[in-house]
Amino acid sequence: MRLLHIITALVTVIVLLFIINENNSSEIMKYFPIDEEIQFTEASTDLSLLQQVSNDEYQIRWIISSKMPEPVYLRQDISLLYMDGNLKGIKGLWKEEERDIHLQLDFEESDSSHFQAISYHHGEVHYPNDIIKSVQSMSHDNLYVIDSPYSPLEAFQEGTTDLQKNWQETLDHATNQQLQFRWKEWIDAQQIDTNGYDLIPLTSLYIYTKQPIDGLSQEETDRVIGQLWEGLYREYILPVSNIKKTSHQIIPIILIDKTRDHLIVLFNDENNELKLLRQNI
Known part of the structure; x- marks a missing residue:
């Protein structure tokens, strides 16, 4: 069975x-x-x-x-x-x-x-x-x-219970420690000054479904999000879906320029190499 x-x-x-x-x-x-x-x-x-x-x-x-x-x-x-x-x-x-x-x-x-x-x-x-x-x-x-x-x-x-809260804190700490370390490696490799950007993990992008990015209207945000998924689908999702093992693909990090001129996405591609996707806002 x-x-x-x-x-x-x-x-x-x-x-x-x-x-x-x-x-x-x-x-x-x-x-x-x-x-x-x-x-x-x-x-x-x-x-x-x-x-x-x-x-x-x-x-x-x-x-x-x-x-x-x-x-x-x-x-x-x-x-x-x-x-x-x-x-x-x-x-x-x-x-x-x-x-x-x-x-x-x-x-x-x-x-x-x-x-x-x-x-x-x-x-x-x-x-x-x-x-x-x-x-x-x-x-x-x-x-x-x-x-x-x-x-x-x-x-x-x-x-909600003390036990659940302790486990949640433990799991979040271990995951965030790994992600922050890897994201910093990526950012340093690209020589990006994070003071000029707002950082958001791909898994948190959903917050902009009905909430605009600060400094943009909801209409502008919808356009940015739609174009972002178009690029992610072409450059990240389809290539990665072709590989047999995805253990090295961590959550991509999105850096939104504080002047709202552009955004950058950093991620590991299908060959486990760092890739940068840039999109004008």
Whole structure:
């Protein structure tokens, strides 16, 4: 039964990765001006603890879902999952003349960890006279899983009990220490003066779904975010989704110029080499 379970999980992963990479030669995520006439009726990401598989492993369910009131020319959803700051997986799907997208993956993991997922939901709407517009949203979820021999298996989004708060603090400290060290290496390598930038991890980008970047309007923010995901999809997501092992891909860091002239994204590419993506604001 255990072998069957593992095989099923592997097949699911292979299918999802194939969906991401299918038709790479023509697949792109393109930003167009935001469509004010239509929007998502639902856009969500959900992480949940399903069950304890054995004394050493538990099962996590990862769901990405988005709905629109009517089919549009092109629908694309992409989600990135990080475990303790390291890339765990990528799920994505694009469909033509589609309204809704639903993706689900169950996987097994062990040890206490913090899972973070961020998703970008996108629709491309075509009108007469070659007018093309975008519909977009972001969603996220996070889950702390405590797998300790001294207490029952449990999961939470935000610690409420003393035990949960202690575990959350411990996991956050270990992850942040690793990320800050690596981000500083990247920044130093590019000789960037961080005094001139606001820094935000990719996993926190969702805050700008309905909140403008300081100094910008919501309309300007939506354009910046849409163009940013276009670049991330082309330069980071698609190349990394082609590799078999992603243990060295930590959460990218975004540096937003304080004068709001440009932004920079630093990340490890598919060859585990530092890459810089620059975008004018």
